[in-house]
Amino acid sequence: MKILVMMKQVANKDAILRINKDATWIEESDLSFEVSESDGYALEEALRVREKLGGEVVVCSMGPQRVKSVIKDALARGADRAIHVVEDNLGALSPFATASVLADAIRDEKPDLVMTGLQSDDYGYGQTGVIMAELLGLPHATIVIEVDASADKLRVKRELESGWYQWYTMSFPALLTIQSGISQIRYATLKGIMAAKKKEIKEVTPAAEAINRPSHQRIEKVYLPQKTKQTQLLGNGDAKAGAAELAQKLHAEARVI
Numbered sequence: 001m002k003i004l005v006m007m008k009q010v011a012n013k014d015a016i017l018r019i020n021k022d023a024t025w026i027e028e029s030d031l032s033f034e035v036s037e038s039d040g041y042a043l044e045e046a047l048r049v050r051e052k053l054g055g056e057v058v059v060c061s062m063g064p065q066r067v068k069s070v071i072k073d074a075l076a077r078g079a080d081r082a083i084h085v086v087e088d089n090l091g092a093l094s095p096f097a098t099a100s101v102l103a104d105a106i107r108d109e110k111p112d113l114v115m116t117g118l119q120s121d122d123y124g125y126g127q128t129g130v131i132m133a134e135l136l137g138l139p140h141a142t143i144v145i146e147v148d149a150s151a152d153k154l155r156v157k158r159e160l161e162s163g164w165y166q167w168y169t170m171s172f173p174a175l176l177t178i179q180s181g182i183s184q185i186r187y188a189t190l191k192g193i194m195a196a197k198k199k200e201i202k203e204v205t206p207a208a209e210a211i212n213r214p215s216h217q218r219i220e221k222v223y224l225p226q227k228t229k230q231t232q233l234l235g236n237g238d239a240k241a242g243a244a245e246l247a248q249k250l251h252a253e254a255r256v257i
Helices: 037-053 065-077 095-109 128-136 190-196 239-252
Strands: 002-006 009-011 033-035 056-063 081-086 113-117 140-149 154-159 165-170 174-178 201-204
Touching (some): 002 037, 002 095, 002 128, 009 065, 033 037, 037 065, 037 113, 056 065, 065 190, 065 201, 095 128, 128 140, 128 174, 140 165
Parallel strands (some): 002 056, 002 113, 056 081, 081 201, 113 174
Antiparallel strands (some): 009 033, 140 154, 154 165
């Protein structure tokens, strides 16, 4: 069983974010970084499937050299080897371009199972994994909250709307997008950290046509919402009239009742 896990590096959750001078994204030069949360859960689930069925777990991440920290942490947690798609200008890539580059990077691996996070913590498009499945010709399941893998089939539990769930049976190969909280993530042990130093990290340069492909979506502007205050006195001192007026505003203006 060969399992590929896509992992993205994002800004640390506790970092103080500043918008860049062009107002197109955040200023990343002085930030600390970590792995996107749902990608961490995808790695954990891949490791559990490997422990059950055997095989290997290969992580793949795209970005500049700082992405090596995410890769090395994944190797320390138990991944067998890694693929690093070296690319500095990630901010200009659309989900389709990103999926195209990642699909090209792992296509020759011929994985039995590909796992990605449901969505990244920065852009949050939730599109890359699904587009990858289409480009690779794989069946896929999204918002996966439980995986039951056997040698010849895959049963997954998907989260639906309004508290509903769906069990679905799939054949291999397949691609899953994993929801955060699916399991308890393991920590890297000292033994794992030492072992990670000897594991292979293959560097891949994406094709220029994939990077420069015209994008069908783009971020026009990033800005902080303006803080405003507005106070209204309801009922003119009459509690009953104020309650009635408040209910009317909640219904007609706020549309919450």
